[in-house]
Amino acid sequence: MPVKPLFDAPLAIVDVETTGAHPAWDRITEIAVVEVQDGEVVSEWSTLVNPGTSIPPAIQALTGITNDMVADAPAFEDLAQDIFERLEGRVFVAHNARFDYGFLRHEFERVGLRFQARTLCTVKLSRRLYPDHARHNLDSLIDRHNLQCSARHRALGDAQAVWQFLRVAAEERGADVLQDTVRKLSQLPALPVHIDRTVVDAIPESPGVYLFYGENETPLYVGKSVTLRSRVLQHFSDDVRSSREAQIAREIRRIEWRRTGGELGALLLEARLVKELLPVFNRQLRRASDLCGFLFASEKLNLVQKEQIHSETLPFLCGVFRSKRSAMDALRGLADEHHLCLRTLGFEKSGKGACFRHQIRRCAGVCAGQESVHAHHARVAAALTSLKTAAWPWRGPIGIVEEDSEREAADIHVVNNWCLLGSARSEAEVAELLESTARPFFDLDHYKILARHLSKGRPKVVELGAALH
Numbered sequence: 421m422p423v424k425p426l427f428d429a430p431l432a433i434v435d436v437e438t439t440g441a442h443p444a445w446d447r448i449t450e451i452a453v454v455e456v457q458d459g460e461v462v463s464e465w466s467t468l469v470n471p472g473t474s475i476p477p478a479i480q481a482l483t484g485i486t487n488d489m490v491a492d493a494p495a496f497e498d499l500a501q502d503i504f505e506r507l508e509g510r511v512f513v514a515h516n517a518r519f520d521y522g523f524l525r526h527e528f529e530r531v532g533l534r535f536q537a538r539t540l541c542t543v544k545l546s547r548r549l550y551p552d553h554a555r556h557n558l559d560s561l562i563d564r565h566n567l568q569c570s571a572r573h574r575a576l577g578d579a580q581a582v583w584q585f586l587r588v589a590a591e592e593r594g595a596d597v598l599q600d601t602v603r604k605l606s607q608l609p610a611l612p613v614h615i616d617r618t619v620v621d622a623i624p625e626s627p628g629v630y631l632f633y634g635e636n637e638t639p640l641y642v643g644k645s646v647t648l649r650s651r652v653l654q655h656f657s658d659d660v661r662s663s664r665e666a667q668i669a670r671e672i673r674r675i676e677w678r679r680t681g682g683e684l685g686a687l688l689l690e691a692r693l694v695k696e697l698l699p700v701f702n703r704q705l706r707r708a709s710d711l712c713g714f715l716f717a718s719e720k721l722n723l724v725q726k727e728q729i730h731s732e733t734l735p736f737l738c739g740v741f742r743s744k745r746s747a748m749d750a751l752r753g754l755a756d757e758h759h760l761c762l763r764t765l766g767f768e769k770s771g772k773g774a775c776f777r778h779q780i781r782r783c784a785g786v787c788a789g790q791e792s793v794h795a796h797h798a799r800v801a802a803a804l805t806s807l808k809t810a811a812w813p814w815r816g817p818i819g820i821v822e823e824d825s826e827r828e829a830a831d832i833h834v835v836n837n838w839c840l841l842g843s844a845r846s847e848a849e850v851a852e853l854l855e856s857t858a859r860p861f862f863d864l865d866h867y868k869i870l871a872r873h874l875s876k877g878r879p880k881v882v883e884l885g886a887a888l889h
Contacts (some may be wrong), residue, residue, distance in 0.1 A: 429489065430509070430511055431456040431457075431513050432454070432455055432510035432512055432537075433456065433513045433514070433579045433582050433586075434512060434579060435451070435520060435579040436523050436573040437449045437451075437573065438479075438523055442646055442683075443523045443526040443527075443625065444525075444526065444683075447469075447471030447496070448469045448471060449479075450466065450467070450468050450472050450485055451466065451467060451499075451503065452575035452579040453465050453579070455510070456583065463506075466576040467494070467499065468485065469490065470491065471490060472495060474487055476490050489595065493875075495882045497530070500528060504528065504533055511538050511606055513539075513637075514542070514582070515538065515557075515578065516541060518839070527648075527651070530776055536621065539606060540602055540605055542582050542585060543556050545601060545602065545605060546589075548599060549593050557855070562581055565588045568580075585790070607710045612670070612672050615674075619675055619814075621674070623648050623652055624677075625648065625649050626646075626648055627644075627647075627648070627679070628677055628685075629693060630644075630648055630651065630675060630677045631693065631697070632672045632674075632699075632701075634673055635673055637674075640699055641702060642697060642699050642741065644683075644686040644689070644690040646682070658838040681824035684820065684869070685822055685833065687868060691747065692863075711726040711729060711741070711862075712724060712729075712741055713738065713739050715733070716800065719794075721800065721804075731838075731860045732837075734812075734839070735811070735837065738804035738808075740809060750807060751765075751767065754803045754807070760783065760784070760796070760800055761778070761785075762775070762783075763787055764787055774787050784796070809838060810871055814881065816836065817831065817834060818872070818882060819850060819882040820873070820881055831844075831845060833870075835882065838867045839862075839863075840860070840863065841853045850884065
């Protein structure tokens with residue numbers, strides 16, 4: 421049965437195939453648009469797209485779209501105006517609409533076109549209409565509703581399957597129920613009263629950090645994303661709004677954003693801004709003042725504070741912790757595992773005879789003369805190695821290069837001994853960071869972000885010379 425017009429507007433059922441999952445740096449390889457007017461298909465259109473980059477082998481295997489197939493296809497910029505006109509004035513329908521919509525908005529922005537449409541995600545629609553079913557991916561819908569798909573993981577075949585699902589849903593649940601559900605799902609998020617939509621429209625679908633401010637410029641929240649505008653709008657969507665999101669919406673007065681070259685830059689900037697601004701609604705990344713670690717030297721174990729943790733002392737530290745409590749918990753755990761004496765180490769009150777831990781068989785007995793201090797401390801040193809941060813694998817400072825293909829530039833994150841010196845966009849800025857006399861401080865969150873980034877894939881790293889003085 422025909423589907424009645426939704427929002428008194430025609431539909432554009434869209435599917436895109438891409439080189440990967442990230443619209444900031446991946447590209448479209450195929451697009452299809454099925455145009456529906458008054459409940460009837462009036463046009464089916466699809467084309468391969470030259471992404472300007474190689475398609476990964478795994479993606480080629482999944483979609484069947486090869487590098488040879490797209491070699492002579494038009495680039496998106498050559499198709500942009502035609503695609504824009506096909507979508508204009510229509511409700512944008514897609515399965516996992518955030519994915520397809522995000523890629524298209526990103527591609528349009530690259531050619532200077534601003535695209536915005538009401539969207540309908542058929543994943544969300546299926547969840548609302550069929551809540552008893554656990555799976556709502558397209559394969560599940562095809563199996564559950566006996567949909568016909570001429571070519572799975574090809575743009576036109578998938579778009580046609582989505583259109584069939586809408587028709588089946590109208591038959592099974594009724595056109596009125598379908599329209600009412602669609603109306604609720606496909607409204608643009610209602611922005612907070614103090615935020616103008618043009619402000620949100622100006623935010624790019626690019627990697628970066630966004631900041632929410634309340635009255636008197638009070639920092640409310642700092643977040644990051646590889647698709648800034650979509651992430652900001654997500655805060656105000658009814659289907660994801662929590663009590664915290666609702667409170668932010670009530671208190672927000674201004675939105676600020678800062679673009680970065682990629683995800684790494686966004687993560688590092690977010691961690692720094694949260695500590696600097698201490699936003700009201702950020703729970704993670706805030707704590708820095710209680711940073712501490714163990715330093716074992718001259719057979720003496722000391723708990724050192726943040727001021728003593730920097731690029732020069734970091735190689736000698738045995739563990740870095742967010743608080744004294746977490747440090748002591750880790751030490752007690754090691755002491756229990758290796759039968760160490762906390763009194764001998766100076767972390768329990770001194771006394772005569774064996775310590776209490778020895779009496780309950782958690783200490784090997786250095787305090788009772790059953791083990792030499794040297795033997796005990798050798799076991800301490802061995803046990804503490806498990807707490808050490810990863811060794812710095814370079815001879816000196818490095819630059820982690822993060823390409824920004826949209827601006828044909830690169831961010832260079834300068835790091836030495838796991839301490840971030842800063843980010844630069846030119847050789848002069850890199851030199852300025854290296855020549856700074858300020859001692860770089862250690863940030864535990866930066867360390868975790870950098871270690872994770874450097875351990876995966878093949879990040880571009882440039883060695884920048886001898887270690888800093």
